[in-house]
Amino acid sequence: MQPTELRELLTVDGLRLLDSLPAFDQKADVVQQVARLRKEGHSPSLVAAVLTQARLRAKGRSKFGDFADRMLFTEAGLEQATRLPVASTHAGRFRRAGLRRIADLGCGIGGDALALAALDLGVVAVDRDEVTAAIATYNLAPWPAAEVRLGAAEEADLDGVDGVFLDPARRTEGHSSTRRLQDPADWSPALDTAFAFAERLPTGVKLGPGVDRELLPSDAECQWISVDRSVVEVGVWFGALARPGIRRAALVLGAHGPAELTAAGDSDDVEVGDLDEYVYEPDGGVIRARLIGDLARLIGARTISRDIAYLSGPTAVATPFAQCFRVVETFPLDEKRLRQELKKRGIGRVEIKKRGVDIDPAAFRKRLQLSGANEATLILTRVAGHHTALLCERVQPA
Template identity: 65%
Template sequence: MDRAELVELLTPDGLTLLDSVGETDAVTDVVKAVSRLRAEGHAPSLVAAVLTQVKLRRKAVAKFGDFASRMLFTEAGLEQATRLRVAALHAGRFTAAELSSVADLGCGIGGDAMAMAAMDLAVTAVDADEVTATVASYNLAPFPSAEVRHARAEDVDTREFDALYFDPARRTAGHSNTTRLTKPEDYSPSLDVVFDRAATQPVGVKLGPGFDRSLIPENCEAQWVSVNGQVVELGLWFGALARPGVSRSALVLDGEGTHELTAPQDSDDVDVRPLGEYLYEPDGAVIRARLIGDVARGLDAGMLSPGIAYLTGDRDVTSPFVTTFRVLERLPLDERTLKRELAKRKIGALEVKKRGADIDPAVFRKKMALRGSESATLFLTRVDGKHAALLCERVR
């Protein structure tokens, strides 16, 4: 969405049209919706902007729930926005630390700022992009304790705030078809600026989950967050926003609730043990936080192989930090053998997972020419250093 499209959309006629367009028409029969709106006399540019917003609102429900129906989005802004469930936990850090005013620097479309304002924090949301800042202003309009500034984070006098929250731009500029920046020095603002502010004020920072661990400062709490099995971010927390004695955290959000594993440092791995009746796959946040050893000790499990993030044991356990599989059979990691064994078992639906094996699961699955009514999970990995294929069934 460019500036002209946004200006046209933010008129009384534009917003009225947006509210009147049915989601079903706009999503399932776009051609029909375009024709109808054009026949009613609406400008082509406004019709395109409205239908794009309807599509983005539908997509945004996964992150923002019912709030999505009253928000505006850009494609890039929605992709990079914090899920409201996670944003609420961010905001909770500031309230728990009794900090009342926050600058959200790099606010995007305003997801985190919305959560802060909902908790009655005085939040100033700042973004360097004019269109994005305007969208954030629209989304934050219902919250009297929020304001938006169109400015660069580096140019904001942060001394007027109790605390700061940074979400540095980690993609090229634009509202769609952006590309990921791989060098932290290219972030906007740069991490040098972020960490400099963290030396004098309470600071929270949102980063990608694959951020280079060697660049994480020692004086902060690093928390990896997963939502329904997907690792979505790394949060760094400084000063009053960091919890005493915690430098590593794996936060797992699923349909059952919120679960957390914390530690003062990376945990030591447990020893390798013989393949047991069960295989446990640690959640990605646990792996990123390097807390596999702590999880293993809680399960009375051992490592499947040195350096491989799979655990094994003989207990049918329920844990939010692992997915449990029952091992049906250990097979050689040989395509012809596996194809024959899968056919013999009439496996038609196969989930393929791999660690420690240079195999493309999608290509491998195609080679298996699967047919049948049964389902299974196949791990292509190492067992005590040796390549193996483990045929399993998902327990939970």
């Protein structure tokens, strides 16, 4: 979005037109919509802007729920924004730590600042991009205690601030097509600069979940968060924002509500054991936090092979930290044999999971030539060091 387009959108007529549009329908005829709006006398740039915002608002509901219906977005800003349930966990940390005025440096479209303001915390939201800062200003307008400033995180005035939150930009600048920056020194602010704020104030830094663990400070609490079994971030917390005695945490958010495993450090592994009746796939947050050993002890399970993140046990235990499967049959990982066995059982749909084997699940599924009305889960992995296929069914323990 260009500044001129945003200025036209941020008028009484522009916002009224946006709010008057029907719910976005991906199948609707866009040409007809454009023609209708142009016939009503609206400029081409405003028509493009409101239709883009209608589409982004519909897309934004997955992150912001009903709040999305009154927010503005850029394509890149929405993609990089924190989901509201996750932003709420960030905000809760600041409130529990007794911090009252927070600087959100690199605020983007204002997702985390919105969650902070909703808890009646004062917010100074800073972003270096003019369009993004303007959109954050609009999104935070309902909260008088939230202030948006245009500027670089490194140069932000922290006078009167008692806590800092940063989400370093890890992609190239822009509002739509951007590319990922691999070197932490190229992030905005650079990772070392972000961590350095902790020398002055209690600080939280949001990073991608796959960040090199060697970059994570040993004196901080690192919490990996997954939402509906997708790992979305690792939060690095310093000072009063870090919980005493906790250096590793896996927070799992889903229909079951929040559930968390915590530890003073990476957990010790459990021994490799025989494949039992049930197999567990740990949540990605548990795997990233390296708390698989603690989970195994919690559910009475063992690993099935060294360095493989599947667990196995004799009973089906209900846990939010793993998915459970009953092992129906085991086979050598032989494509021809599997094709025959699945055909014999009338299995026409398979969910394929894999760890420790070099297989493309989509291509492998196609080569299986599936047919039949039944369905199953196929886990391709190593058991006691041997490549093995586990024919399984999903289990929902009571």
